Amino acid sequence: MRIQQHCKHCNKELQGRTDKKYCDLHCKSAYQYQLAKEQPERFYNIVDNQLKLNRKILKEFNKGGKVTVRAERITEMGFNANFFTHFWKNQKGEVYLFVYEYGFMKLKEGAHEKYVLVLWQDYMNKPKI
Structure with missing residues (x-):
């Protein structure tokens, strides 16, 4: 049967x-x-897809190693600053958030919000004394 x-x-x-x-x-x-x-899309997939998109956007805008870009330019492309892989704090106490090797720090200049985009450097691995 x-x-x-x-x-x-x-x-x-x-x-x-x-x-x-x-x-x-x-x-x-x-x-x-x-x-x-x-x-429904799994949480892992949502996070992974957003990290990939953030990395792609940061890579596209950061061709010179250190660049400043207006926040609205990258957020309208889908960038979400709440998704990052790690952070680094410099000697001035400024915190850079990283999506793999591409980092960003939010600034406010007057009425404009901007991001400073950087690339991960070897000296960032050294522990602070």
């Missing part, structure tokens, strides 16, 4: 093995993809 009468994806009548659920691999794959799409 057949357990499943019709393909779970396309609803065609099944032929062959009695425990068959899909008519072919395409239907199996399409069904699994459809199920995954209906599930």
Whole structure:
């Protein structure tokens, strides 16, 4: 006796093995993809995607090693300063947040908010005494 009468994806009548659920691999794959799409995005994926986007934006704007850019330019591209991988504090006490090797620090100059963009440097690894 057949357990499943019709393909779970396309609803065609099944032929062959009695425990068959899909008519072919395409239907199996399409069904699994459809199920995954209906599930809410996992927290890990949200964080990972935002980190990748932040890194891409910082890389695009920081061609010279140290650059200042208006905050609205990068935020309208999808940059979110709440997602970073680590931080570094300089001798002046300023904290740079990093997305992998690309760092940023928020500044306020008058009415404008800006970001200072930097690249990770070897001296940043040295412990402070």
